[in-house]
Every structure is written in C-alpha cells, then in structure tokens.
Amino acid sequence: MDKATIIGLVLGFFAIVGGLIMKGANPATLLNPAAITIIFVGTAASLLIGFPMAEIKNFPNLVKVVMREQILTPREELIRMFLEMAHTTRSEGLLYLEGQLDQYENPFMRKGVELIVDGTDPDLVRSLLTEEIYATEDRHKVGIGIFSQAGTYAPTLGVLGAVIGLVAALGNLNDIEKLGHSIAAAFIATLYGIFSGYVLWHPIANKLKRLSKREAEIRQIILEGILSIQSGISPTFIEQYLLAYLSSQEQISYHAQKNKT
Numbered sequence: 001m002d003k004a005t006i007i008g009l010v011l012g013f014f015a016i017v018g019g020l021i022m023k024g025a026n027p028a029t030l031l032n033p034a035a036i037t038i039i040f041v042g043t044a045a046s047l048l049i050g051f052p053m054a055e056i057k058n059f060p061n062l063v064k065v066v067m068r069e070q071i072l073t074p075r076e077e078l079i080r081m082f083l084e085m086a087h088t089t090r091s092e093g094l095l096y097l098e099g100q101l102d103q104y105e106n107p108f109m110r111k112g113v114e115l116i117v118d119g120t121d122p123d124l125v126r127s128l129l130t131e132e133i134y135a136t137e138d139r140h141k142v143g144i145g146i147f148s149q150a151g152t153y154a155p156t157l158g159v160l161g162a163v164i165g166l167v168a169a170l171g172n173l174n175d176i177e178k179l180g181h182s183i184a185a186a187f188i189a190t191l192y193g194i195f196s197g198y199v200l201w202h203p204i205a206n207k208l209k210r211l212s213k214r215e216a217e218i219r220q221i222i223l224e225g226i227l228s229i230q231s232g233i234s235p236t237f238i239e240q241y242l243l244a245y246l247s248s249q250e251q252i253s254y255h256a257q258k259n260k261t
Contacts, residue, residue, distance in 0.1 A: 006067075046149070046153040047153070070211055075245060075250060094229070111129070132219075137212060147202070150197070160189075164189070
C-alpha cells in the first residue's frame with residue numbers, strides 16, 4: 001500500500017469529522033443517504049455520459065494504482081546498469097546482451113535491448129521506443145482525465161444537492177426544528193461535493209499524472225542509454241550524458257555511492 005495515499009485519506013476524513021466536532025456539530029449528520037446518492041451516483045452518471053464504457057471500466061484499476069506503492073527502478077541505478085553494459089559490450093560485443101535478456105525485468109528495457117541485439121537501425125530504434133513512450137502517456141492521460149473530470153463534476157453536484165435540500169426544507173417552514181435540520185442536511189451534499197472533488201478526485205488525478213511523468217522519465221533514460229550502447233560511445237561519455245537526467249541531489253547521491261564502491 002502507498003503510505004502517502006493512506007495517510008492523506010485518513011487526514012482528509014479526520015479534517016472533516018474533527019472540524020464538525022470542533023464546531024459543535026454532530027458527525028452523524030454526515031450519514032445522509034440523499035446527499036451521498038446525489039454526489040457519488042451523480043458523479044458516476046456524469047462520467048458514464050462523458051467517457052466511453054471501455055475507458056470507465058479501467059476506473060478500479062486506476063484506483064489500485066494510486067493505492068498500491070509503485071516500485072520503479074531508481075534513475076541512479078539505471079545509470080550504473082548502463083555503465084556496466086557499456087564496459088561489457090566494448091569487450092564482448094552487443095551479442096553478449098542476448099544472453100542477459102532474462103535479467104531485465106523492465107519490459108521496455110528488454111524490448112530495447114532486443115532491438116539493438118538484432119541490429120535494428122538506430123533511427124528506427126529511437127522511433128519505435130519514442131512512439132511507445134508517447135502511446136503510454138496518451139493511455140495514462142485518459143485515466144487522469146476521468147478523475148480530473150470527476151473532481152470538476154462533484155462540487156457542482158454539491159450545489160445541486162444543496163438546492164434540492166433547500167427545496168425540501170421549504171416544506172417545513174411551519175416547524176422551526178425540522179426546518180433547521182433540513183437546512184443542515186441540505187448543505188451536507190455541498191460538503192460531500194467539495195470534499196470528494198478536492199480531497200479525492202483531483203488529488204488522485206494529480207498523483208496519476210506524477211506517476212506517469214516519472215515512468216516517462218525513466219523510459220527516456222532507458223531509450224538514451226540503449227542508443228548510446230548501440231553506438232559504442234565510451235562509458236565515461238554515457239555516464240555524463242545520462243547524469244543530466246538526474247536532479248542535483250540525485251547526482252550527489254550517485255557520486256557518493258560510486259565513491260564507496
């Protein structure tokens with residue numbers, strides 16, 4: 001499980017419940033079936049209208065992506081891997097990598113190595129792998145768009161829920177106590193709409209965007225590393241070239257680890 005997501009969800013719900021308690025309101029008012037129906041069923045309806053079913057079906061998988069900790073190869077480790085490959089291929093040749101394919105767990109890395117081992121033209125290798133990066137980013141944008149749109153719909157539905165609740169409250173004008181409860185219940189829908197939009201859907205869309213960007217950066221390093229290996233560039237040049245993809249802190253960490261070994 002991704003700790004940041006879990007902690008964020010817990011803090012988000014605590015903020016709502018804790019805020020109600022601190023304001024002297026009863027947290028039980030959150031258990032409002034009408035408000036829950038208007039916001040969450042309404043958001044689901046909006047998404048079904050706005051997106052094809054083939055894309056909506058992926059919704060549960062996207063939630064799993066956010067909830068599950070994503071383990072990606074550190075960029076510093078990738079550079080060390082390519083440095084070792086460069087030294088090996090200079091003495092053994094590119095065909096040596098054919099026997100190492102099973103060691104590459106990353107499918108993108110394995111595909112790239114297979115291409116250069118088969119003697120594919122460098123321009124074609126770049127074109128094929130770059131297109132795969134773009135295609136993956138486009139697929140990710142669809143999932144990001146679903147949650148981003150949900151974050152847009154939910155707060156507006158909250159206003160709709162408040163209006164519906166106030167219309168119902170007008171029927172209790174002769175009973176002040178019921179009127180007060182009806183008005184309070186009316187604004188629970190607005191609370192759910194704003195909460196789900198800005199504490200759930202928009203943050204999830206942002207996390208998916210960050211994960212997609214991180215994966216694309218790693219694939220770009222793999223692409224440049226594979227092409228550098230294929231061209232037979234010196235290991236020192238490959239190292240300096242790929243280090244440009246690291247942040248200053250990552251470069252410091254890389255050199256510190258290199259000096260230890």
